[in-house]
Amino acid sequence: MNKRIIPALMASALATSAMAQSSVTLYGVIDEGFDYTNNVSGSKVYELQSGFAQGSRWGLKGTEDLGGGLRAVFQLENGFNLNNGRLGQGGLMFGRQAYVGLTSDSFGTVTLGRQYDSVVDYLGPVTANGNWAGYLFSHPYDSDNTDNTFRVNNTVKYTSPLFGGLQFGGTYSFSNDSGFANNRQYSAGGTYTVGGLVLAAAYLQANSPSATAGGAINNGGDENFVANALRVFGAGASYTFGLANVGFAYTNSYVRRPVSSGYVGAITPASGTLSSLRFQNFEVNGKYQFTPAFYVGAMYVYTRTDFNSSGGQLNPIYQSVGLMGDYLLSKRTDVYVQGVYQHVGGDRTGTVLDVAYIPGADGVSSGGNQVVVRVALRHKF
Incomplete structure (x- = not known):
């Protein structure tokens, strides 16, 4: 009897030890709803849409104590459309995230x-769309x-440990091309938290985004612009007091020699050539937690656009509420209700940028x- 019990106890102890040293978690989000758009090419549109407040997804993440x-860490995350079961992010199996790396309490985390x-990691959380509201609340064309x-x-990617309330990090994305800078990306950012105040800033540079299929930004999969260069910098703050957050x-986004937008297609002036676009977004947002189960949030974004062509500079203006x-x-x-209104004014460019388009709408x-x-x-599961 003892000969049977002792090996069983030893095996149980080893299994418990192994479980304590490593873990794998399956998780996901399913977001499905009904959308009404008042004007898509002059018509009303009623539709079911998946993944707006949060993208519908499932994933695996894990750690192993070394x-x-x-510790070794990994994450594999798949986006999908609940309506038809198709893969998201241009049909990629793990299009949302796919990485492995090492993390240290003292020195930070490196992942591959x-x-x-860094804009998403550090600056996004102080915006409404990058925090609690999602897709519909994006700045025009998510520039x-x-x-x-x-x-x-x-x-x-490198992510620092917390130093008091400070955390920072950066990314470098290889072009994987014989042209070293052809569709590469690099970014840096950080946040500082003290009490209810969060300060954030970030910078991103992408050379020839979406120019190649194997580069930093995937062409035809997920892109905001196909262009010669994309440069983004910005800063923001949020403050929580009691049940309220403001x-x-x-953000300032410069797009050199843009060809098209992943949202509205080709950007072609009626005459001349387009040399660059610059979007300056000014956002204020707020949220109030009326009860532990219920909150209301609002945002307003003013966007000034510099449309620089061979014919001169024009300035379309976007206002989103x-x-x-x-x-x-x-x-x-949870259940949620969202509504967004956008108005386009200022100078007319003779392109698709002259008409309103809310990211997530069925069309312009x-x-x-x-x-x-x-x-x-x-x-959520």
């Missing part, structure tokens, strides 16, 4: 693979990537105004 405060850039329109491939963010209410049915399931408006309303159910 001793001495060092397809990942988020600054605060809503994570694109991830970056072939990426080495935030402000400024959003309102959202969210109610928890349980710890994992026939004029300078557009409204999208969404009612949705979200479940």
